[in-house]
Amino acid sequence: MVKNHEEKVEVSALFFDGRSSKAQAVTLTLSHGCVAVHDDQGILILEQGVALCHLAPPLGSAKVELKTSATAHCLLEPDSAAALAHFFPTRKGLLLVDFFERRWGLVTVALVGCLLFVWFFIATGIPFLARQAAYAMPSQAMTLLGSQTLAVLDEQFFSPSALPLEQQHQTHSLFQQVCQQLAVPSCQLELRQGNELGANAFALPSGQVVMTDELVILSQGQGDEGLQGVIAHELGHVTNRHALRHVIQHSGIFLLISTLTGDMGSLTSVAASLPMVLAESRYSRSFEDEADAFACSYFLDQGKSCAAYGELLMLATKGRNSDGLSRYFASHPPTSQRLEAFHALHNSTL
Numbered sequence: 001m002v003k004n005h006e007e008k009v010e011v012s013a014l015f016f017d018g019r020s021s022k023a024q025a026v027t028l029t030l031s032h033g034c035v036a037v038h039d040d041q042g043i044l045i046l047e048q049g050v051a052l053c054h055l056a057p058p059l060g061s062a063k064v065e066l067k068t069s070a071t072a073h074c075l076l077e078p079d080s081a082a083a084l085a086h087f088f089p090t091r092k093g094l095l096l097v098d099f100f101e102r103r104w105g106l107v108t109v110a111l112v113g114c115l116l117f118v119w120f121f122i123a124t125g126i127p128f129l130a131r132q133a134a135y136a137m138p139s140q141a142m143t144l145l146g147s148q149t150l151a152v153l154d155e156q157f158f159s160p161s162a163l164p165l166e167q168q169h170q171t172h173s174l175f176q177q178v179c180q181q182l183a184v185p186s187c188q189l190e191l192r193q194g195n196e197l198g199a200n201a202f203a204l205p206s207g208q209v210v211m212t213d214e215l216v217i218l219s220q221g222q223g224d225e226g227l228q229g230v231i232a233h234e235l236g237h238v239t240n241r242h243a244l245r246h247v248i249q250h251s252g253i254f255l256l257i258s259t260l261t262g263d264m265g266s267l268t269s270v271a272a273s274l275p276m277v278l279a280e281s282r283y284s285r286s287f288e289d290e291a292d293a294f295a296c297s298y299f300l301d302q303g304k305s306c307a308a309y310g311e312l313l314m315l316a317t318k319g320r321n322s323d324g325l326s327r328y329f330a331s332h333p334p335t336s337q338r339l340e341a342f343h344a345l346h347n348s349t350l
């Protein structure tokens with residue numbers, strides 16, 4: 001029941017005196033800045049200044065609380081509360097919540113909007129921020145990360161290279177040649193026996209590339225271009241900071257924020273994750289495509305094609321079937337898809 005006579009509003013309510021849980025049907029009257037509570041016999045139970053009362057914001061069809069003293073309060077139907085609302089200061093934000101609460105269509109649209117935003121943030125926002133964080137990391141930190149990661153990999157997987165010294169020198173000079181042609185600063189080759197990691201190569205954040213003897217042996221017979229392609233591919237991972245971006249992207253939002261804000265303590269988490277990420281070669285397809293495109297552009301810039309690199313991929317894929325050696329290529333996208341991408345890149349430059 002709502003009666004409104006200009007400066008006076010009367011509504012029905014349930015009254016709780018704060019001493020017992022018993023509800024009492026009452027009439028609330030607001031006039032001249034005062035709230036008066038009368039029982040069903042018309043006897044005045046409580047009188048209070050409006051300034052000392054607090055009307056809770058409406059929330060859908062739920063009853064609304066009017067606090068009339070430190071202990072006593074009334075519960076009002078939403079339309080009764082609406083009739084009293086202009087006597088009390090209101091927060092517009094809460095009125096907006098009530099507006100949405102009463103419209104399920106809008107709530108559904110808002111929910112779908114939220115889910116789309118979360119999906120967009122995970123699919124695009126986190127990779128973008130991870131990229132920013134990876135490029136914001138100072139070079140001293142990258143060097144430290146690289147040496148720590150290599151130490152763990154050396155301890156867990158590798159043993160010193162057993163390649164003949166001459167072959168080691170040839171591989172080092174080939175590596176330096178590719179580095180100079182691609183203008184990648186401070187890059188360095190580390191040769192190791194891969195053991196259980198087989199034919200493999202890893203790009204460390206510091207610019208070091210670890211290549212296994214098995215991969216060097218596998219590339220024999222392909223001329224220099226096969227191995228040059230692998231080196232260029234790994235330098236593509238270095239240049240694009242894929243290892244760091246992968247770890248930051250998959251370590252959760254807290255590491256992302258702490259790396260972005262320059263919290264060097266977060267380096268510990270990155271350093272702990274990097275060796276396993278590299279050992280398992282778990283880069284995303286887009287990172288591999290980026291590194292392949294980098295390798296292909298290396299050949300195309302010299303007026304060559306990516307064919308030799310593609311042939312090495314084919315050989316390694318066959319090798320994987322027969323001796324299970326080529327884990328490096330097993331961890332990458334299917335060879336046929338990569339070869340198609342090479343052809344597309346080659347044709348786009350003609």
Ligand SMILES: [Zn+2]
Pocket residue numbers: 233237283288291332
């Ligand atoms: Zn790769």
